[in-house]
Amino acid sequence: MKKKLAGCFICLLLVATPVRPAEKTAALPILEIVKAVTKKVIKAIDLRIQKLQNKTIWLQNAQKQVENVLSKLKLDEISEWTQKQKDLYKGYYEELAKVKSIITYYHRIKEITAKQTKLVQEYERAWNLFRQDKHFKESEIRYMEKVYTGILEESMKNIDQIFLILDSFTTQMSDLKRLEIINKAADQIDANYDDLTMFNQQNVLLSLQRAKTEADVNLVKEFYGIP
Known part of the structure; x- marks a missing residue:
């Protein structure tokens, strides 16, 4: 994926750099789907954790009662x-x-879904900035849109894996297999997030390279929050 993103960056560099009007570009169609599914996963996990925590309290109390009875028995009574x-x-x-x-x-x-939420937030932040950056042509913005769509679609596959894990608690899946799926999903969402941030950094660098004056450079830095 990193090689593909490097290729994406090169493609942007090969495009001419006329100033583009700061037009409004709608958010990617897949974004709302990713948000809704991620929210659904988080809600399901929170609900299950709450139920299990209540069950833990009940089991601990029941176990304590049995232990109290055992502690009160005499040695000869324990044998009975x-x-x-x-x-x-x-x-x-x-x-x-x-x-x-x-x-x-x-x-x-839940940690994996939190990373997914962070990925969406990073996409939204960057997308809202890039679509207003006059250093990019509309054709380049559309190209960015394709790259972002690909990253978000890949992240959706990880959410599918999470649903598989949630369903596994009602099946006979082994702990080893379940842990394997969890670790794989975690690694993939980390890779998706790294791809996204790298692509964003490359685009910011490209905008800086296209700034023609020191004042323009400073404006770009301020726009993207670069120290």
Whole structure:
């Protein structure tokens, strides 16, 4: 992807640089889809975490009650502790460990969706600036739009993976397989975000290179918030 973005930057450099009117360009059609799906994932995760946290509290209380009963028994009475009660205690412990493990997975998934949200925000910030930058022609803005669309579409594939992980908690998927999918989705969204920021940096650099005077350079720096 980085090689492709380098090629994108070269294509922009090969285009002539007449001044372009600061026309309004609509946001990419895919943007609202990405936003809506990401919001849906975050809401689903928050709801599941809340339910699991409530279940954790219930299990901890139940386990504590069993422990209190055990602590009050005398040594000779412990031997009379029924197998059913032993299994009950063991069941609480195992279920609690399982719930805590799932919560950890959900928090990891939430980190991925947070990176997805950050990617969208970075796209919106840059897009709103580039479409007003008079150093770019309208044809170049349309070219940027194609690159951004590609990056956002790739990020959507990662969200699909996250939905797969969420569904996996109701299936027989192993922890190892689930963790593999989570790590893959995390790596891919990191790569998407890096591609986006690199493309943005290249475009800012191109705008600076096209500035013809020191005053123009300073205006570009101020426009993009460059120190």
